[in-house]
Each structure stands twice: as C-alpha cells, then as structure tokens.
Amino acid sequence: xxxxxxxxxxxxxxxxxxxxxxxxxxxxxxxxxxxxxxxxxxxxxxxxxxxxxxxxxxxxxxxxxxxxxxxxxxxxxxxxxxxxxxxxxxxxxxxxxxxxxxxxxxxxxxxxxxxxxxxxxxxxxxxxxxxxxxxxxxxxxxxxxxxxx
Numbered sequence: 342x343x344x345x346x347x348x349x350x351x352x353x354x355x356x357x358x359x360x361x362x363x364x365x366x367x368x369x370x371x372x373x374x375x376x377x378x379x380x381x382x383x384x385x386x387x388x389x390x391x392x393x394x395x396x397x398x399x400x401x402x403x404x405x406x407x408x409x410x411x412x413x414x415x416x417x418x419x420x421x422x423x424x425x426x427x428x429x430x431x432x433x434x435x436x437x438x439x440x441x442x443x444x445x446x447x448x449x450x451x452x453x454x455x456x457x458x459x460x461x462x463x464x465x466x467x468x469x470x471x472x473x474x475x476x477x478x479x480x481x482x483x484x485x486x487x488x489x490x
Contacts, residue, residue, distance in 0.1 A: 343344065343395050343396040344377040344446055345393055345394065345395055345396075345400070345430075345433075345438060345441060345481060346391050346393070346394050347379050347392070347442045348391070348392060348394070349383070349389065349391065349392075350379055350382075350383070350390035350391070350392045350402065350475065351379070351383070352376055352379055352380060352383075353397065354392050354399050355372055355375050355376050355379060356380070357367070357392070357398065357399025358370075358375065358379075358392070358399060358402055359372055359375060360399070361399060361400075361401070361402055361425045361427060362423075362425065364428060365423070365425045365427065367380070377480055382404075386406040386407075387406060387412065387450075388405070388406055388407075389404070389405045389410075389442070389443060389446040390402065390403075390404045391404070391405070391443060392420070393428070393430075393435045393438055394438055399438065400426065400427040400429075400430045400435060400471070401425060401427060401430065401435045401438075401439050402424075402425050402439065403421060403422075403423060403424040403439040403442070403443055404421065404422045404423045404443075405419050405420070405421055405426075405443035405446050405447060405455075406419065406420045406421075406422070407419055407446075407447070407450045407452060408473050410453070411449050413453070414453070414463070416451045416452060416453045417450060417451065417452050417453070417457055418453050418454050418455070419443065419447040419450070419454070419455045419456070420451040420455075420456050420488075421440075421443055421456070421457040422457070422458070423454055424436065424457070424466075425439070425479050426439070431465075434468060436469055436473075437473055439450045440473055455474070455475075457470070457485055458481050468481045
C-alpha cells in the first residue's frame with residue numbers, strides 16, 4: 342500500500358469514482374453524466390469532491406456542499422454526501438482523512454455545522470461517524486423526488 346493522499350476530484354477520476362459507487366449503490370453510474378457533473382462542480386467554489394488515492398487508484402470519496410443560511414449569524418452550513426471507502430481500505434483511516442478534508446473546507450467557508458444522512462441500516466457507518474465526533478442530533482427526513490433508474 343502506498344501513502345494515502347486526499348485531493349480534489351478531477352475528470353480523470355470518474356472511472357475510479359464509478360467503481361466506488363458500484364459498492365455504494367449496487368449499480369454502475371452514467372459515466373457521461375458523471376464527467377459533466379464533475380466538470381460543473383470543479384468550477385463551483387461551494388462544492389468540494391474529495392478523493393482518497395492509494396497511488397493513482399481512487400479508494401474513497403466524499404462530497405461537501407456549502408449551503409447558504411438565513412438564521413442566526415447567517416453563516417452557511419455544509420451538507421456531506423457520497424462518503425464511500427473501498428471495502429478493502431475500510432478501517433484504515435481513509436474515511437477520517439476524507440471527512441477531515443471536508444471539515445477543513447467547511448471551516449474555511451465559515452460553516453456553522455456539518456449535516457449528513459446515512460442509510461437506516463448502516464450500523465458500521467453510524468459507529469464511524471460517532472467515532473469522529475458526529476452525533477445523532479435530530480431526526481432526519483428524506484423524500485425521493487425522482488425515481489431511481
């Protein structure tokens with residue numbers, strides 16, 4: 342194993358990201374659409390898609406989105422999505438590196454807090470988030486607006 346590095350995702354990472362997401366959602370992603378989205382996101386300062394790499398291989402990812410807020414001091418908050426680490430690298434600190442990268446991004450953008458949702462049957466994910474300082478603060482709700490293909 343090489344030294345694990347974390348950096349911002351690039352178009353060249355799309356194939357590696359797609360492979361990670363197969364483990365995450367159980368099916369392949371649309372590579373053309375993903376390339377398009379990575380291109381857009383890479384120019385939006387409110388997004389940070391982090392990739393963890395073992396050499397040139399993408400082994401993990403997470404995405405942070407800075408969201409404007411109108412409450413209190415009106416500082417933004419950050420939404421975290423698509424936190425995935427390749428099964429063979431889980432438990433080796435990769436997830437912590439990814440989340441720390443996003444938290445640094447959130448602090449740089451003066452976010453008041455980080456918000457994320459994890460699937461209802463992902464006990465190991467809950468333990469991971471709790472181990473890095475996250476708590477179940479409130480009840481979360483999610484409503485799907487588009488049918489998954």
